[in-house]
Structures are given as structure tokens and as C-alpha cells.
Amino acid sequence: MSNVILFNLTTVLFGVASGLYLGALYAKKDGIAVAGTWVCVLAAVVSTAALGLRWYESYMMGIGRIPVTNLYESLVFFAWAVNLFYLIVERKYRSRTFGAFVMPIAFFTMLFAIKNDSSIQPLVPALQSYWLHAHVITCFIGYAAFAVSAGVALMYLLKARQEAAKATEGVVGLFPGTKTLDDLVYRAIIWGFPFLTAGIITGAAWANYAWGTYWSWDPKETWSLIVWLVYAAFLHARITRGWHGRRAAILSITGFLATVMCYLGVNLVLSGLHSYGGG
Amino acid sequence: MVDEKRAPAPMDRVWSFFTSVKLAIVTLIVLAATSIFGTIIEQNQPPEKYHQVYEDWAFALLDRLNLFDMYHSSWFLFILVLFTVNLSCCTIDRFPKMLKVVRNPRRKLDENLEKTLSLSDRWKRKGALSDWSGKYADALSSSFAKPAVTEDGGAVHLYSEAGVASRFGVYVVHTSIVIIFVGAILGNVLGFKGYVNIPEGEAVSQVPVRGGSRVQDLGFTLRCNAFSLETYPSGQPKAYKSDLSVIDGGRETLRKTIVVNDPLRYNGIWFYQSSYGQAGGATAQVTVAKRDGTPAGSLSLAANEPVPIAGYGVVRGINYDRNFQGNGPALQVAVEKPGKPAVSFWILQGRPELDRRRDDTLVFSFGGLNSKMYTGLQVAKDPGVNVVWFGCALMVVGLIMAFFLSHQRVWVRLSPGADGRVEVVLAASASRNRLAFEKKFERILTGVKAEGQ
Ligand code: HEM
Numbered sequence: 178m179s180n181v182i183l184f185n186l187t188t189v190l191f192g193v194a195s196g197l198y199l200g201a202l203y204a205k206k207d208g209i210a211v212a213g214t215w216v217c218v219l220a221a222v223v224s225t226a227a228l229g230l231r232w233y234e235s236y237m238m239g240i241g242r243i244p245v246t247n248l249y250e251s252l253v254f255f256a257w258a259v260n261l262f263y264l265i266v267e268r269k270y271r272s273r274t275f276g277a278f279v280m281p282i283a284f285f286t287m288l289f290a291i292k293n294d295s296s297i298q299p300l301v302p303a304l305q306s307y308w309l310h311a312h313v314i315t316c317f318i319g320y321a322a323f324a325v326s327a328g329v330a331l332m333y334l335l336k337a338r339q340e341a342a343k344a345t346e347g348v349v350g351l352f353p354g355t356k357t358l359d360d361l362v363y364r365a366i367i368w369g370f371p372f373l374t375a376g377i378i379t380g381a382a383w384a385n386y387a388w389g390t391y392w393s394w395d396p397k398e399t400w401s402l403i404v405w406l407v408y409a410a411f412l413h414a415r416i417t418r419g420w421h422g423r424r425a426a427i428l429s430i431t432g433f434l435a436t437v438m439c440y441l442g443v444n445l446v447l448s449g450l451h452s453y454g455g456g
Numbered sequence: 457m458v459d460e461k462r463a464p465a466p467m468d469r470v471w472s473f474f475t476s477v478k479l480a481i482v483t484l485i486v487l488a489a490t491s492i493f494g495t496i497i498e499q500n501q502p503p504e505k506y507h508q509v510y511e512d513w514a515f516a517l518l519d520r521l522n523l524f525d526m527y528h529s530s531w532f533l534f535i536l537v538l539f540t541v542n543l544s545c546c547t548i549d550r551f552p553k554m555l556k557v558v559r560n561p562r563r564k565l566d567e568n569l570e571k572t573l574s575l576s577d578r579w580k581r582k583g584a585l586s587d588w589s590g591k592y593a594d595a596l597s598s599s600f601a602k603p604a605v606t607e608d609g610g611a612v613h614l615y616s617e618a619g620v621a622s623r624f625g626v627y628v629v630h631t632s633i634v635i636i637f638v639g640a641i642l643g644n645v646l647g648f649k650g651y652v653n654i655p656e657g658e659a660v661s662q663v664p665v666r667g668g669s670r671v672q673d674l675g676f677t678l679r680c681n682a683f684s685l686e687t688y689p690s691g692q693p694k695a696y697k698s699d700l701s702v703i704d705g706g707r708e709t710l711r712k713t714i715v716v717n718d719p720l721r722y723n724g725i726w727f728y729q730s731s732y733g734q735a736g737g738a739t740a741q742v743t744v745a746k747r748d749g750t751p752a753g754s755l756s757l758a759a760n761e762p763v764p765i766a767g768y769g770v771v772r773g774i775n776y777d778r779n780f781q782g783n784g785p786a787l788q789v790a791v792e793k794p795g796k797p798a799v800s801f802w803i804l805q806g807r808p809e810l811d812r813r814r815d816d817t818l819v820f821s822f823g824g825l826n827s828k829m830y831t832g833l834q835v836a837k838d839p840g841v842n843v844v845w846f847g848c849a850l851m852v853v854g855l856i857m858a859f860f861l862s863h864q865r866v867w868v869r870l871s872p873g874a875d876g877r878v879e880v881v882l883a884a885s886a887s888r889n890r891l892a893f894e895k896k897f898e899r900i901l902t903g904v905k906a907e908g909q
Binding site for chain 1: 477478480481484485487488491492494495499527640649688692693694695696715716717718719726728729730834835836838841844845848851852855856859
């Protein structure tokens with residue numbers, strides 16, 4: 178199927194972009210990073226086309242559904258959103274150093290995605306719901322924002338350590354100042370948080386329409402709540418003395434680890450523990 | 457004593473404990489961390505199942521800590537209550553202060569305020585102060601928002617603001633959390649959840665409640681008229697439907713075909729298509745005729761159940777094949793005639809004439825398998841659900857207000873300068889997104905400065 182070929186191409190482009198950004202940091206040449214930006218733009222075009230094509234192909238197969246309904250598709254959608262978010266951040270903050278920390282997330286996500294079944298499968302009845310589609314899309318936009326935030330939080334921790342040591346040399350010296358980084362960690366989350374909130378709500382609405390219970394404490398739901406609580410803690414950490422900066426950055430990274438657990442861990446780790454079944 | 461004055465009274469200490477944001481952070485993290493247990497330990501399973509997994513001491517410990525049903529345990533509930541008290545106290549503490557600030561903003565740009573504002577500019581103009589203040593008030597109105605004018609000992613202060621709603625966003629979010637809790641409690645106290653299987657053609661007026669032995673009266677009768685299943689070519693289910701009727705007061709008051717994701721609602725009770733299955737065993741429909749074609753009755757054969765035919769023998773359906781040797785559905789029948797050994801043979805649904813070739817007084821033809829299905833319905837009554845949705849909508853609105861609106865304030869001070877000219881200071885601040893506001897500030901500044909030039 179041609180959409181899969183385009184997604185494979187996207188994977189290569191993400192890999193090249195990550196390499197260019199890392200290379201630019203290492204060689205301290207902004208020119209290399211500029212090339213990275215153009216590769217990202219190309220990847221955005223290719224992956225958007227691939228998503229559209231996949232949608233179209235599902236119609237041609239008589240299944241006709243939005244491409245966000247299985248593991249492969251949601252991973253791809255996540256990588257697509259991370260890339261887009263990254264490009265926005267790069268433009269707004271006029272610094273290409275973020276790329277080295279954010280684009281590898283998109284790249285590894287795609288590597289993981291292409292190991293999964295990429296065929297277009299028909300939907301079982303429970304999944305035939307607009308609420309579900311809204312749920313997946315909002316959640317993954319949220320996750321993408323959290324990924325960007327966590328990447329920048331990592332930069333913050335490195336930079337803060339260097340500033341404490343009053344050093345400016347090395348790769349870290351090229352990063353924007355801690356104030357900018359701290360601000361960006363926060364800004365990514367104020368985009369992610371409303372989307373995650375909307376994602377949990379639409380998920381609850383879906384569950385309510387399908388089963389008559391909007392909340393049943395199943396592991397997936399519970400983990401999404403855990404993620405939400407961690408980011409709520411982050412938001413309050415920012416407005417509290419003594420919880421700025423370092424602790425807030427750690428909360429952002431913790432939040433993203435919880436996100437990964439919510440998304441992959443529940444299916445891969447916990448379902449091995451007992452009989453949850455895929456979800 | 458000096459110390460006595462400094463040490464806060466006990467009540468104040470309690471109050472500041474419950475209004476502290478640090479407590480909120482700790483509670484949020486504790487809620488997040490403890491919630492993990494319930495995702496690792498499977499919840500609400502029968503004890504036998506736990507004994508298979510855990511040693512006796514571990515079972516006793518986990519049971520003691522309520523970790524087998526932790527989300528309804530008293531300690532988890534306690535954290536939730538603490539959280540809610542914290543949230544409420546914090547709101548009660550801060551909301552009036554915020555309201556006071558919003559109602560009574562600092563309309564005068566004094567030296568202290570000026571120092572805290574990073575966006576500012578100053579210039580001088582010749583002419584009468586009152587002329588300039590009028591002009592600048594108009595300019596501010598057209599480039600930003602209509603200002604409030606305050607005169608104070610020869611100086612004139614203009615103050616205008618936009619996006620005050622942003623200050624309320626946080627309170628909307630916090631209130632929405634409490635509303636969602638209220639909705640959840642309403643649903644738990646006044647509602648019920650149940651599950652029922654209804655075979656086709658049958659009806660129920662009571663539903664067993666989940667997680668208990670209680671039975672809930674519906675107050676009406678629900679009948680399943682028919683059930684149908686559609687599959688993809690691969691055999692996966694594509695859609696399943698139940699044709700349901702509500703019978704209330706002796707007559708049908710509602711009829712609806714429900715599918716997954718599209719429930720039926722009557723009197724506040726919702727019925728959700730949830731599962732399906734075969735109701736009892738299938739029966740094979742067999743018609744019997746004499747060799748000359750005169751009908752000799754029709755049989756409904758349950759698996760292996762003997763059915764006598766007077767003057768002939770006993771007939772049993774012993775086997776069914778969906779595709780017998782490539783000829784479609786077929787039934788294997790065993791016939792025992794008095795004093796003779798039993799014989800068995802296949803009859804094909806698609807080719808009834810073949811049975812005539814058998815040397816017998818009766819000819820059998822197979823009309824197909826008749827399997828009665830049942831539909832499995834989740835039943836729920838949740839009078840709090842709309843309260844929950846209202847809270848959810850409010851939360852999203854509140855988040856947007858808090859994060860994407862910005863309280864923007866602009867001050868202009870005109871004062872008589874030592875050289876007889878009018879000294880003008882314009883300063884501004886924004887509660888959010890300062891980067892974007894800087895551009896807006898430049899526009900406002902240019903607009904105001906150009907006035908009267
Ligand atoms: C999961 C629960 C909670 C959520 C989703 C939530 C949400 C929020 C949000 C979105 C903000 C704005 C943050 C910002 O501007 O960056 C905020 C601020 C705040 N929250 Fe919460 N909150 C929660 C629980 C609490 C609790 C329990 C308290 C109790 C003390 C609290 C106290 C505050 C305070 C004092 C502020 C700052 C208000 C201000 O800026 O004037 N929050 N909250």
C-alpha cells in the first residue's frame with residue numbers, strides 16, 4: 178500500500194533530520210541545522226500526504242475510516258504531530274537546538290511504528306464512534322506537546338547545571354538561556370494540558386455511549402488520569418516558590434514517562450501481567 | 457511577648473495548611489502515585505483468583521490495604537476529600553481577593569507601579585494637560601480599550617484593560633472539578649448499573665444490579681423482538697443490532713433498533729448493546745412427506761433429542777455441517793424403526809430431491825438450522841451524568857480562558873513638567889504571552905504617540 182511507503186519515507190526523513198540537528202550541535206554549524214529544518218518541512222508534507230492517502234485508501238477498500246484507530250496509526254499520528262509542533266516552536270523561538278532533543282522522539286516513534294502491523298483493518302463495532310476519533314486525535318496532540326516539553330525540560334536540566342557551574346563552553350553553551358527553556362517547557366504544557374483534558378473527556382463520552390459508564394478505573398483510563406494529575410502538579414509547581422525550574426522540569430519529564438506508560442506500557446507491560454486484552 | 461504576636465493562631469495555621477498550593481501539589485502527586493497500584497493489581501476479582509497469584513501473606517497484606525478495590529477504599533476516598541477541601545479552601549481564600557483586584561484595579565500609575573512594568577515609554581508635549589489627556593483617552597479607546605480617567609493632584613491617569621476574563625479561568629477550572637465530583641456522587645447514590653441477557657421474543661422488567669445480589673425494577677417491560685448480526689467478509693463482526701420494544705402500561709410506547717454506540721433511553725434508563733450469544737441450543741427444521749408428496753408433518757429437532765413419528769419410528773438430529781462435502785448446509789439424521797438397527801444419513805438443505813433416492817417410506821427435507829439468539833444489554837441509570845458533562849465542558853472553557861486569554865493593562869500618566877511642558881508616561885503589562893503583547897504594545901504606543909502630532 179502506497180501510504181505505508183510514504184510513512185517509511187517519513188521515517189527516513191525524521192532520522193536524517195535528527196542526525197542533522199545532532200550534527201549541527203556537535204559541529205556547532207547552524208548551516209547543518211538549517212538543512213535539518215528543511216528536511217522536517219519535507220517530512221511534514223510527506224507524512225500529511227501519507228495520512229490523507231491512508232484515509233483515502235481505506236475508503237477504496239470499503240472500510241472508510243479516519244486513520245487513528247490502531248497502534249500503527251496512532252504512533253504515526255503522534256510522530257506527525259510532534260514534527261509539526263517542533264516546527265512551530267523552532268519558528269517562534271528562532272533556535273534550532275531544540276531539534277536535537279525533539280526530532281529523535283519522532284524518529285524512534287516511527288521506528289517503533291513500522292514494526293507493527295500496518296494493514297488497514299476493518300473496525301469492530303465498539304470502535305465505530307466519532308467520540309473515539311475525537312478522543313484519539315485530541316489525546317495525541319496533547320501527547321505530542323508533552324513530548325516537546327520533555328525534550329526541552331531535558332535541555333533545561335543540562336543548561337541549569339552548566340549555568341550553576343558558570344561554564345559556557347560545549348554543546349550546552351549553544352542552548353537558549355534557562356529562562357527561555359523554562360518558559361518553553363511551560364508553554365508546551367499549556368497546549369498539551371487542554372488537549373489531554375479534552376482527550377480524557379471524549380474518551381469518557383465514548384465509554385458512556387458504548388457501555389453506559391464514563392469512568393470504570395480500567396488501567397488505560399487510570400493511567401491517563403495519572404498523566405493528567407502529574408501535569409496538574411506541574412502547573413501548580415510553576416506558581417509556587419521553590420518548585421520552579423528544576424522541579425518543574427523533572428515533573429515535565431515524569432509526565433512524559435507516564436504518558437509513554439499510558440500509551441504503550443498499559444498494552445505491552447500490564448496486559449502481560451493479566452488478561453486486560455488489547456484496548 | 458514579641459514571639460506571641462508573630463506565631464500565627466492555631467486556626468490560622470489550619471487555614472493556611474488547607475489553602476496552600478504546596479498541599480495541592482503533594483496531593484496531586486500522591487493521587488497519581490497511589491493510582492498506579494490499582495493498574496498493577498487487578499481490581500475486584502474473586503478471592504480464588506488472587507490466591508492463585510499471591511502468597512498468603514501477600515494476599516492478607518494487600519487485602520488489609522484494600523488494594524483489591526483501592527479506588528473505592530476509604531483511604532483513597534480520604535485523599536480525594538482532602539483534595540476537594542484543599543481546592544475549596546483555596547478558592548474561598550483567593551476568589552474574593554481576586555474579585556477585589558478586578559473590581560478595583562490600580563487606576564493610577566504611580567512610581568512604584570511604574571518600576572514593576574517593563575513595557576513603558578515617556579515623552580513630553582507642549583500645550584494644555586487637559587487637551588492632551590482628552591486626545592490620548594480617545595487614542596487609547598481606538599487602539600486598545602476605553603480608559604478610566606482619574607485626576608490626582610494636577611496629574612491625570614488613564615487606565616484601560618482587556619481580557620479580564622482570563623483571571624477567572626482558574627476559578628472556572630477549579631469549580632468544574634467540584635461539579636464533576638458532585639455529578640459522580642449523584643450517579644453513585646441515585647443510579648444503578650446492571651446487565652441483562654434477553655432471548656429473542658422474550659421480555660424483562662427487572663435487571664440484576666452489577667456487583668451485588670440486588671435486582672432493580674425497571675418500572676416497565678423491555679422486549680427483544682429480534683437480534684441480527686452482520687459480519688465482514690473475514691468473519692469479524694461488523695455490526696450487531698437488537699430490535700427492542702418498551703412496553704409500559706400494557707402497550708408499546710417505544711421501539712428502537714440499537715447498535716453498539718447507539719443506546720436506547722427510556723425513563724432515564726439507558727440500554728446499551730453490549731454482547732450477544734445463542735439462546736439455548738439450535739434446532740433443525742425438518743419437513744417430512746410421503747413418497748407421493750403428501751405432507752406428513754414437520755419436526756423441530758434439538759441436538760440428539762429423539763422425536764417419534766407415529767407409525768414410523770424415532771428420529772434424531774445427530775450432526776450438522778455448514779458445508780457438507782461442498783454442497784452447503786446439511787443435517788445428519790438417525791432413524792430407529794422398531795425391531796430394526798438404527799440407520800443414519802445426511803439431508804442437504806440445498807438439494808431436497810436427493811433424499812428420494814433413499815429407499816424409505818418417508819422423504820425428509822432439511823429447512824435449515826433455527827438458532828435463537830439473545831442480546832446482552834448493559835443497563836444504566838445515572839442521574840448525575842449530565843452534571844458531569846456540564847463540569848467537563850466548563851473545565852475545557854476554563855482552561856482556554858486561563859491559558860489563552862491574557863489580562864492586558866495599559867496606563868497613561870500626564871503630569872505637568874518642570875519646563876512647562878506635559879510629561880507623558882505610557883506603561884503596560886500582560887498576564888500571559890508577553891512576547892505577543894510586546895508587538896501589541898508597540899502598536900498602541902505608536903497610535904497614542906501619533907495623536908495630535
Ligand atoms: C486536578 C486538579 C486541579 C486542576 C486541573 C487545576 C488547574 C489549575 C490551572 C489550569 C491553573 C492555572 C495554572 C497557570 O496559570 O499556569 C491553576 C492555578 C491554581 N490552582 Fe489549581 N488545579 C487543580 C487543583 C488545585 C488545588 C487542589 C488547589 C488547592 C490549593 C489549587 C490551587 C490553585 C491556585 C492557588 C492557582 C493559582 C491561581 C492564580 O494564578 O491566581 N489547584 N489550577
